[in-house]
Amino acid sequence: MSATVLLQSGGGGGGGNDPVLLPETIANLLGLSGIVGDIVGGLLGAFLIANIMLAMTAVAGPWAKRKITAAFTDRIAVNRIGPFGLLIIVADAVRLLSKELIVPEGVDRPAWDLGPIIVPFSALLGFAVIPMGSGIQLADPETGVVFAFAASSIASLGLVMCGYASNNKYSLLGGLRAVAQNIAYEIPLIVTAASVIIFTGTLRPSEVVAVQAEPLLTVAGVTIPQWFAFVNPFAFALFMLANLAEIGRNPFDIPEAPTEIVAGYQTEYSSVYFVLIYLGEFIHIFLGGALVALLFLGGPAGPVLPGIVWFIIKIWAFFLFTQWARSAIPRLRIDQLIEVGWKGMLVLSFANLVLTAIIVGVIA
Template identity: 75%
Template sequence: MNFVPLQESPVVLPEQIARALFGNNPAAWQEMLSALIGAALIGTIMMTMTAFAGPWAKRKITAAFTDRIAVNRVGPFGLFIIVADAVRLLGKELIIPDGADRPAFDLAPIVVASSALLGFAVIPMGSLFGINLHLADPETGLAYVFAVASIATLGLTMGGYASNNKYSLLGALRAVAQNIAYEIPLIVTAASVVIFAGSLQMSTIVAQQQETLFTIGGFAIPAWYAFVNPFAFVLFMVANLAEVGRNPFDIPEAPTEIIAGYQTEYSSVYFVLFYLGEFLHIFLGGAIVATVFLGGADGPASGSIGFIWFTVKIWAVFLFTQWARSAIPRVRIDQLIEIGWKGMLVLSFANLVLTAVIVGVML
C-alpha cells in the first residue's frame, strides 16, 4: 500500500454557498449566513433519513428478519406511518413527573439529539452534482466528532437523574458504565487508522484510501482501511454497537428489565427528541465507519454522485445494527462490562501496537 501525498482540502459547503450568493469576496456576516444555510441543509438531510429510519425502516427491517408483516396500511408501503407517528407523538400530553429536576429534565433530550447533529459538521459526505456536502474540515476532525458524540452520555445521565424514577436512574448509570467501557476501545481502534493515515483530518483519512490495495482477476480492491486492517474494522463495529445502544448492548434501555431506563418518564415532544437522538447517533456511527474504514464517498463515478455511495454505506451500517437488534440476545450488565474492559480494551490496544509496528516497518 502506497501513501497518497497530502492534498489541499476541498472547498467546503459554506464556501461554495458564499461564492454562489455573494461572489468571491464575501463579508464576515455573509460567510456566517452561508455557514448557517449549509448547516441547515446537512441537518435537514440527516433528519430526513432519521424520519424514514425510525418509524418506518426499523419496523420493516425487523419484520423481515423475524418473518412478520410490518406497517403496510397507512399509505403506499406504509410510508405515511412517518406522518401518523409524528402527529400521534407530538399530540400527546407532555407529562412532567413529580419531583423532576428541571431544567435538567427539559435539557436532556435536546443534548442527546444536538450532540449527534454537531458530529455531522466534519463528516465529508461527498459531492452531489458538483455540491461538496462537507461543512468543515479541521485538522482535528476525528477527535472533534468523538468529542461531541460523547456529549450524549451527559444527556442520558441528566434524563435518568432528573426523572425522579429509580428505573430511570439505573438506566443512566448503565449508560455511563457502558459508554466509558466501550468508548475507549472505539477511540483506540480509530487511532490505529490515524497511524495509517498520518492525520486526524477527515478529508485526509478519506484521501489515503483512494489507491488500489491489490488486484484480483482484473478487479481492483480499494485500499479502504476495512480491507487494510479488517481486525480493527470488526472491533470498531462491535464497539459502535455499544455506543449506539443496539443489541447485545441495549442495557441502558432494557425494556424487560428497567422499562426503557433513562427515558421511562419522557413523553410527547421530549420522547420524540430522545428517539430522534438515538437514530441520529446510529447514522453518525455509520458515517464515521464509512469515512474511517470504507473510503468515505468513494465508489464508481463518485466524483459526481459520491454522496449516493456515502448514503449507501451508512444505511448498510444501519442495516447491520438492526440485524443485531433482531438476532442477538441482550447480555447481562456484568457480562457487558467484562466484555468491554477485559476483551475489547485489550484487543484494541493490541491492534494499536501491532499497527504501529507494521507502519514503522513500512516506513
C-alpha cells in the first residue's frame, strides 16, 4: 500500500510547483533582478548557509564532541572556561590559529597546501542542493541528489593529496587507507540511496522531500508520514552504517588511527591547516546527517516548529549517533574494514536495490 502511494506521489519528475530558492528570495528583498540579482543572491545565500554550517561545526568540534564523549564514558569534560565550558571554542580557535605553521622538508607543494582546503570545501559544496526548510536552499537541480554525493566524494582527493604530499610514510598510509575505505563504502552508500530514488522516481531534492510528506498510515488518529526510514528500515540501517565509514567514525576511523599511523593523512599539519582538516571532518558529519534527513527522515519536515529547526535537530541527532559510535564501538582492522565493505555492505546494498526494484515493479 505504501509503495503505491509513493509511486503515485513521487513518480512525476519535474513537477510544476518549483520551490522559491534562497538566492531568489534575497534578490527580491534587495530589489535586484536578472543576472545581477542571481549573482548577488547566490553569493549572499551561499555565505549564509556556509556560516550556519561553520557555526555549528565550531560548537560541535571543540565543545559538543568533548561533552558528549565525556557523558558516554563517565568523565568530566570542559567546564572551566566560560558557562558550561562554552568559551573553550574561542580558546581553541586562538590556540590553534596562533600556532606556527610548520612546513616539513620535502613536502610536495602546492598539493600540500591545497589538500586541507579541498576537504572542508567539498562538504560545504554538498549543502548547495540540500533543502533545509523555511525556503533555505541554494539550488534545486534535477540531479541534485547525485550532486550532493559527488561533492562529498571530492574530499577523498583532498585526503590523498594530504597523505601523498606530506613526504611521510604514515601520512601516505593514511591517505591510501582513506581511498580504500571511501571506495569500499561509497558504492554501498550510493546504491542504498538509489533504492530510495526507485521509490521517488526523481533525483530532485525538493521532490524527494515532497514524496515523504505524504501519509503512510494513521494509527489512533496519529498520521505517520512515509519517511523512507519507516518504509524501508533495512535501507536506512545500511545507509547509516555506510555513512559512518564515509565520515570516518568508529568503527571505521582507520585512515587516522593514532595507535597505528600517528594521525594518518594529517600527521604533518599544524596551525590553520590542521584547523581546516578538523573543520572538514565535522562539516562532513553534518553533511552525512543532511543526506540521512533528505533521503530517509523527510528532510526538514516536522510538526509545529519551522522546517530549518527540524533540519538542524535531525543533523544534530545524527552527530549524536556518530559520537555514540565513537565512544562505544571498537575500531576495525584495515583488512576487516575492507572485507565488511566489499563482502558484506556491497552485497546487502545490491540485494536491497534488487528487492526494492521488484516490489516497485510488481506494484506498478
